[in-house]
Amino acid sequence: QKEVEQNSGPLSVPEGAIASLNCTYSDRGSQSFFWYRQYSGKSPELIMSIYSNGDKEDGRFTAQLNKASQYVSLLIRDSQPSDSATYLCAVKQGDQGAQKLVFGQGTRLTINP
Amino acid sequence: DGGITQSPKYLFRKEGQNVTLSCEQNLNHDAMYWYRQDPGQGLRLIYYSQIVNDFQKGDIAEGYSVSREKKESFPLTVTSAQKNPTAFYLCASSIGDRGRNQPQHFGDGTRLSIL
Numbered sequence: 001q002k003e004v005e006q007n008s009g010p011l012s013v014p015e016g017a018i019a020s021l022n023c024t025y026s027d028r029g030s031q032s033f034f035w036y037r038q039y040s041g042k043s044p045e046l047i048m049s050i051y052s053n054g055d056k057e058d059g060r061f062t063a064q065l066n067k068a069s070q071y072v073s074l075l076i077r078d079s080q081p082s083d084s085a086t087y088l089c090a091v092k093q094g095d096q097g098a099q100k101l102v103f104g105q106g107t108r109l110t111i112n113p
Numbered sequence: 114d115g116g117i118t119q120s121p122k123y124l125f126r127k128e129g130q131n132v133t134l135s136c137e138q139n140l141n142h143d144a145m146y147w148y149r150q151d152p153g154q155g156l157r158l159i160y161y162s163q164i165v166n167d168f169q170k171g172d173i174a175e176g177y178s179v180s181r182e183k184k185e186s187f188p189l190t191v192t193s194a195q196k197n198p199t200a201f202y203l204c205a206s207s208i209g210d211r212g213r214n215q216p217q218h219f220g221d222g223t224r225l226s227i228l
Contacts, residue, residue: 008153032214043203043219044156051214088155092214099163099209100146100171101217105155 003027004091006104015113019076023089023104026070032092033065033072037085038106044088048074079111116140119204119220125228126191126198134189134223136204143209145187146217149173150201159202162187163209191225199226 004025013019021035032051036044050056050063050072062075072091076083089104117138126132136145144163148156158171162181176195181187187206191198201224205217 004155032216034216043222046216046218049214049216090217100158100161102158103148103155105153
């Protein structure tokens with residue numbers, strides 16, 4: 001079992017709809033969770049972070065965390081063509097002094113005009 | 114402006130050659146990281162460093178080496194022992210353990226290819 005798993009997609013969503021991206025993780029002790037967006041040929045950029053169970057909203061983006069189910073998701077409301085990218089889920093793991101991010105393989109999202 | 118600078122943007126390696134990728138940050142971050150990304154894949158950790166003069170192997174350290182002589186700099190050497198070096202290499206930094214929930218921020222990356 002991979003440490004962080006995402007559906008690789010591609011996920012295709014019509015413009016204006018809600019895009020839902022999912023991620024599961026295996027280390028129950030994980031405390032910090034991040035979503036990065038990566039455009040083709042570019043480096044990842046941070047779009048959301050979440051540390052507590054529940055929802056966290058930032059503009060059109062909502063991150064959801066359920067530690068009991070070891071599940072984190074990202075919702076994108078009113079999807080725009082500019083949201084077309086690969087979305088990487090990352091989970092911080094490890095002990096003090098040796099913490100690292102473990103990334104999923106990414107979900108490629110396409111927003112259709 | 115504060116940020117992470119990777120150079121060069123593109124790099125070509127000949128057979129049997131070692132090449133060094135540069136990563137410099139002026140964010141005053143303690144921790145720095147090197148990742149490799151292959152087409153259609155996620156990021157895999159090569160090496161990371163939480164403090165000057167100390168670094169740890171990541172998941173795919175074989176064929177790579179690093180140094181951390183200065184807080185601002187974390188160069189990665191791809192040695193001739195790395196038989197499949199063609200990939201997109203990303204450097205990242207973070208506050209480190211001083212900020213448990215702090216994210217990593219990335220440079221623009223270096224694309225390495227074999228001649």
